[in-house]
Structures are given as C-alpha cells and as structure tokens.
Amino acid sequence: MSANNDILLHVENLVMHFPIYRGVIRRQIGAVHAIDGISFDVRRGETLGLVGESGCGKTTTGRTILQLYKPTSGQVYYNGIDLVALKREEMRHMRREMQMIFQDPYASLNPRMTVKDIIAEPLVAHNAASGKEIQERVEQLLELVKMNPSFANRYPHEFSGGQRQRIGVARALALQPSFIVCDEPISALDVSIQAQVINLLEELQERLNLTYLFIAHDLSVVRHISSRVAVMYLGIFVELASRNDLYIKPLHPYTRALLSAVPIPDPVADAQRQRVILEGDVPSPVNPPSGCRFRTRCPIAEAFCAEKTPDFHEIKPGHFVACHFADRFL
Amino acid sequence: MPDLLLDVQGLETQFKTPDGIVHAVNGVSFGLKEGETLGLVGESGCGKTVTMMSILRLIASPPGKITAGKAFFLGKDLLQMTPEEIRHVRGGQIAMVFQDPMTSLNPVLTIGFQMEEQLMFHLGMTRKQAVIRSVELLEKVGIPRAKDRLPDYPHQFSGGMRQRVMIAMALSCDPQILIADEPTTALDVTIQAQIIELVKRLRDELGMTIIWITHDLGIIAGLAHRVIVMYGGFIIEEAPVKDLYAHPEHPYTIGLLGSLPRVDEKERHRLYSIEGLPPVLYALPQACPFAPRCKWALDQCWKENPKLELVSTDHRAACWVDTKTGKTRS
Numbered sequence: 001m002s003a004n005n006d007i008l009l010h011v012e013n014l015v016m017h018f019p020i021y022r023g024v025i026r027r028q029i030g031a032v033h034a035i036d037g038i039s040f041d042v043r044r045g046e047t048l049g050l051v052g053e054s055g056c057g058k059t060t061t062g063r064t065i066l067q068l069y070k071p072t073s074g075q076v077y078y079n080g081i082d083l084v085a086l087k088r089e090e091m092r093h094m095r096r097e098m099q100m101i102f103q104d105p106y107a108s109l110n111p112r113m114t115v116k117d118i119i120a121e122p123l124v125a126h127n128a129a130s131g132k133e134i135q136e137r138v139e140q141l142l143e144l145v146k147m148n149p150s151f152a153n154r155y156p157h158e159f160s161g162g163q164r165q166r167i168g169v170a171r172a173l174a175l176q177p178s179f180i181v182c183d184e185p186i187s188a189l190d191v192s193i194q195a196q197v198i199n200l201l202e203e204l205q206e207r208l209n210l211t212y213l214f215i216a217h218d219l220s221v222v223r224h225i226s227s228r229v230a231v232m233y234l235g236i237f238v239e240l241a242s243r244n245d246l247y248i249k250p251l252h253p254y255t256r257a258l259l260s261a262v263p264i265p266d267p268v269a270d271a272q273r274q275r276v277i278l279e280g281d282v283p284s285p286v287n288p289p290s291g292c293r294f295r296t297r298c299p300i301a302e303a304f305c306a307e308k309t310p311d312f313h314e315i316k317p318g319h320f321v322a323c324h325f326a327d328r329f330l
Numbered sequence: 331m332p333d334l335l336l337d338v339q340g341l342e343t344q345f346k347t348p349d350g351i352v353h354a355v356n357g358v359s360f361g362l363k364e365g366e367t368l369g370l371v372g373e374s375g376c377g378k379t380v381t382m383m384s385i386l387r388l389i390a391s392p393p394g395k396i397t398a399g400k401a402f403f404l405g406k407d408l409l410q411m412t413p414e415e416i417r418h419v420r421g422g423q424i425a426m427v428f429q430d431p432m433t434s435l436n437p438v439l440t441i442g443f444q445m446e447e448q449l450m451f452h453l454g455m456t457r458k459q460a461v462i463r464s465v466e467l468l469e470k471v472g473i474p475r476a477k478d479r480l481p482d483y484p485h486q487f488s489g490g491m492r493q494r495v496m497i498a499m500a501l502s503c504d505p506q507i508l509i510a511d512e513p514t515t516a517l518d519v520t521i522q523a524q525i526i527e528l529v530k531r532l533r534d535e536l537g538m539t540i541i542w543i544t545h546d547l548g549i550i551a552g553l554a555h556r557v558i559v560m561y562g563g564f565i566i567e568e569a570p571v572k573d574l575y576a577h578p579e580h581p582y583t584i585g586l587l588g589s590l591p592r593v594d595e596k597e598r599h600r601l602y603s604i605e606g607l608p609p610v611l612y613a614l615p616q617a618c619p620f621a622p623r624c625k626w627a628l629d630q631c632w633k634e635n636p637k638l639e640l641v642s643t644d645h646r647a648a649c650w651v652d653t654k655t656g657k658t659r660s
Contacts, residue, residue: 053519191590193607224598265550267552
C-alpha cells in the first residue's frame with residue numbers, strides 16, 4: 001500500500017459473509033452475503049456518506065472496517081496499516097484512532113452507568129487518563145458537545161434522545177480519534193432535534209479535523225453532510241462520486257430511482273420531478289441474483305445483465321459506477 | 331357547515347400518568363371536506379395520533395380520557411355514539427392504516443381469514459362472497475398472484491406488501507374516510523414511493539377522503555391538499571399545501587421547514603435548528619407553548635397563549651408575532 005497522504009482509509013475487496021447453520025450437527029447450509037467485495041478510499045478530513053436501503057450491508061461495512069467483525073476476505077488499510085492482519089492487542093491499540101456513534105441512543109448507553117462513567121469508560125479501558133484527569137476530561141467533552149458539565153452525575157434516562165446522542169458523541173470523542181463511523185446517528189431523533197445533531201457533527205469535524213464515514217438511509221441528510229457519497233445495493237457498491245455529481249447527475253439506475261423516491265418538502269418542486277418507481281422488493285442476500293444484482297428491479301436491464309457482472313469502474317474522474325449501461329446517462 | 335364530511339370541534343384529551351395529568355390534545359378543531367387529503371404534521375408527542383384515536387374512540391380509558399369536544403361525522407357525533415355504533419363506523423365508514431403493518435395484523439391468522447372476517451362483519455357477506463372480494467381488493471393494491479396469497483400468513487409478506495394488505499383491508503368496506511397514521515415510516519424509500527403512488531392512484535380512482543398523519547413534511551408536500559401543523563397538543567397552523575410551504579407563518583413551521591436537509595439542495599448551508607425540546611404539558615399553558623424555543627418571542631407571548639386565527643385567505647396560525655416585522659400582528 002503506497003503511503004498516499006490524502007488517504008486515511010483504503011478498503012480493498014472486502015467480503016463479509018455470515019454463515020447460516022441448520023440441523024442437529026449445525027451444518028453450514030449457506031451464507032448471508034452481507035458485503036460482497038467492495039473497494040474504496042476515505043480521504044483525510046472528508047465525510048464519506050454511505051446510503052442504501054435496509055439490509056444492503058451499510059452497517060456491516062462500518063462494523064467490518066472497525067474489525068468488530070472478522071472479514072471473510074479483503075483488506076482494510078488505515079494510514080497504510082492492514083487492520084485485518086493485526087493481532088488482537090495491536091488492534092485494541094488502533095481502536096483509539098477509530099470510534100463509532102450508534103443509531104439508537106436509548107440502546108447504546110448503559111442505563112446503570114452515570115454519564116461520567118459512560119464517557120470515561122474508553123479513557124479507563126485504554127489507560128488514557130486517571131484520577132482527577134478523568135473528571136476534567138469528562139467536563140471538557142460535555143462542553144464540547146454543548147451539554148452542561150454539571151450533568152455528569154446523572155443517568156441516561158434523565159435525558160432526551162438528542163441529549164443522549166450528544167453523550168454518545170462525547171464518548172466517541174473521548175480518546176481523540178481521527179476517524180468516526182457514524183451509523184445512522186440521527187434516524188431515531190425527531191425532526192427538530194436532527195438538525196441540532198447534524199450541526200454539532202459538522203462543527204466538531206471542523207474543530208477537531210475528523211474524518212467521518214456517515215451511514216444513513218436518509219438521502220437528504222447524506223447530501224447535506226457528505227463530501228462524497230457511496231450507494232450500496234445488496235452487498236456491493238453501485239455508485240460512488242462527489243456529492244454534487246451523484247445527486248445532480250446520477251449514473252446508476254438504482255441511484256436514479258432512489259433519488260427520485262425521496263420526497264421534497266416543497267409541493268412545487270415535488271410536482272415537477274420525474275419519478276422512477278421501482279417494482280418489487282430487494283432480493284434476499286442469501287441468494288443474490290446472478291450477474292448484476294440490481295437487474296431484477298432495473299428499468300433498463302437486458303438479458304446480458306444476468307450473465308455478466310458489471311465492474312465497479314471509474315467512468316469519469318472520481319465517479320465510480322457498476323452498470324453496463326451507465327454511459328447512457330453521462 | 332353542511333359540506334363537511336368530518337367536523338371536529340374543541341377536542342380535548344388527557345392522560346393520567348404517575349407524574350400528573352398530561353394534556354395531550356387541547357381544544358383541536360378542524361373540518362374535512364369530501365374528496366380532500368388532509369395532512370396532519372408534527373413531531374412525536376405533539377398529539378397528532380391521539381387526536382385521530384380520540385375521534386375513533388380508540389383511546390384506552392383509563393388512563394386516557396376525552397374531556398371535551400364534538401366530532402360530527404355525517405351529522406352524528408362520534409364521541410356520543412354507543413360502543414356498538416362506533417364499532418360499525420370504525421373499519422367500515424372510517425378506515426385506518428397504521429404505521430407498523432406487522433403489529434397491526436394478527437400473526438397467527440392468514441391474510442385471507444383477516445380480510446374475510448371484516449367483510450363478513452361489516453357487509454354481511456358470506457364466506458364465498460368475501461373470498462372473491464378479497465382477491466379483487468388484493469389485486470387492486472397490486473399484490474401479484476392475489477388468489478394464491480390468501481392462505482399466507484403476515485410474516486410471509488415483505489414490509490411493503492404487508493402495508494398493501496393493510497390498505498386493501500382498509501378499502502374493503504368502501505370507507506368514506508381513510509385515516510393513515512405514518513403508514514410509510516417503517517418502510518424503505520423505494521417502497522415508500524410505491525405505497526404513496528398506490529394511495530394517489532386509489533384516491534383518484536375512488537375519490538377517497540384521506541387524513542394522512544406524519545412527521546415527514548416531504549411526503550405531505552406531494553400528497554396533501556391542506557396541512558395542519560400541531561405542537562404541544564394545539565393546532566398551530568393550518569393552510570393549503572402550497573401556501574404553507576411557500577409562506578409559513580408560525581415560527582415552529584418556519585423552523586421545521588428550515589431544519590430539513592433537502593435532496594435537491596445545491597449549496598451546502600448550515601441547517602436552521604430549533605433549540606430545546608418539544609413540551610410535555612402537565613397543565614394548560616398560560617403562555618405560548620412554543621415561546622421557550624422561539625427566537626421571535628415577545629412579552630405578549632409569555633403572557634397569553636395565542637388562538638388559531640385567520641392570517642390570510644384560508645390560512646390560520648396561532649402566533650402573536652408577525653415574523654416578517656418581528657412585531658405583534660395588527
């Protein structure tokens with residue numbers, strides 16, 4: 001791996017299959033193809049948005065990158081170091097650098113721990129601070145996420161969803177990481193609270209020079225926060241481009257359909273849009289379609305698409321797409 | 331007014347909780363014209379669902395109680411009907427579709443049985459007639475091989491298909507009003523688009539009157555004719571859809587629209603965020619319930635809760651302040 005200084009994270013042909021066992025002797029009868037060979041870079045200081053429908057593998061991607069799952073094959077290079085090859089203890093050390101913010105602020109905070117203990121836990125686990133230092137760090141972190149430091153001795157149930165998510169952000173920041181996987185950090189929050197958390201994440205990125213992998217199913221939010229966006233479908237990347245390229249000139253038929261399905265909060269603009277309504281549901285990842293995975297729902301699919309799997313190729317500088325007919329929309 | 335299909339006047343609903351009495355709906359009045367689609371918008375806890383549940387007398391009592399109000403449907407007050415009378419209205423003349431199709435269908439009964447039961451109860455059909463009608467209905471909502479699907483159980487359908495079944499059931503007695511409570515919130519965007527297209531098509535074919543409850547201002551923009559915005563159990567704004575999005579009058583509506591990232595957003599800009607949290611009202615407020623979060627709040631706003639009043643043609647808002655001048659309305 002060449003040490004390109006712009007690139008913080010390089011993912012190479014990552015595959016994550018979850019085996020399915022059945023019967024008394026627990027024989028493996030198949031596998032869920034959660035991620036089926038994805039390659040991409042995350043640049044230093046950027047926000048890479050990752051969108052897709054439920055079950056497409058976006059959360060698995062985030063978790064596999066952080067080595068919370070052992071990938072079936074493939075490499076994840078962080079600053080040039082292959083995380084997959086690291087030993088447990090070495091990986092533990094690397095975790096200081098990379099943290100995660102979870103979707104559900106109700107489930108991701110231990111209800112029996114005080115806010116102080118929750119935020120201090122990573123500091124203690126990594127021996128990053130002790131004694132009085134911890135108290136000071138916790139107070140600093142609470143201020144950083146715009147919460148009153150005097151809340152440190154309260155319990156999670158005393159806070160609203162938005163405030164809990166701030167606590168989750170403070171915990172993720174405790175070890176001063178450079179890279180954060182934000183896994184649907186605002187989907188569980190109310191509309192007026194979502195904007196508060198988005199603005200906070202943007203401010204923190206600027207102040208602390210953070211790099212985000214921002215996973216979400218809400219395409220409007222992803223457009224707002226990301227510098228580049230990747231679209232996932234059934235375990236593979238179908239398109240990756242800068243936010244404006246992807247949203248203004250999407251090349252993959254799935255991206256086009258996905259974007260046209262998002263409602264716009266403006267009756268005039270909404271009425272003027274052309275809609276592509278997809279038929280049917282996402283096929284099962286246990287037995288994905290042959291050739292192009294999107295062909296079963298694709299409005300422009302031809303017989304050829306069932307035979308040959310399209311490469312995820314760079315169709316123009318910085319714009320990657322996996323479709324045989326992407327040049328039609330160029 | 332005789333041309334109103336549904337006429338709700340001064341509805342109040344309260345819940346007894348260990349922390350005190352929660353005033354969930356506080357004097358809500360609105361009318362529904364035949365053939366119109368009314369959007370009811372607000373964040374969780376604003377009283378939008380409780381309003382509809384109260385009208386249909388689905389509030390569990392205790393802890394809930396409808397303390398005041400009338401709801402005329404075809405000249406009869408729904409709130410004064412006997413349980414037997416309201417049972418015939420519910421599911422018959424007024425039908426409902428709920429958010430989560432998995433919990434609103436009985437998992438141990440087949441789809442066919444659940445559909446036929448309703449037709450036999452409300453329309454007095456025989457089993458044979460009910461089967462034929464069920465197949466017709468399932469075909470109408472776009473379920474392939476409808477006849478073969480009748481013996482299937484709810485878990486054998488995907489989320490989008492289950493919601494289609496719910497819609498088919500709701501339509502089974504040719505209802506005069508369809509109440510849809512967040513019917514697409516649990517679905518992916520491409521499936522959500524399918525369901526919305528379906529509802530629009532059915533609306534045009536059958537001339538249905540619809541009340542669509544949601545927190546998503548995007549969906550409402552493309553669907554409703556008129557929109558009601560609720561906050562803290564009060565209607566705070568009501569207007570025809572284009573007027574509401576083009577000229578929102580209430581600071582809460584303005585804030586809500588400004589806090590939404592848009593999928594057609596060209597330039598990156600900071601989202602407007604409404605600080606603070608929505609209220610839980612343990613007593614009727616002596617001030618405007620939005621005042622603590624409002625950047626326009628004047629002295630007047632802290633002294634008296636504004637009534638919903640006409641601000642322009644067909645456009646009502648409950649606010650003391652004219653947001654264009656920052657002074658009280660003359």
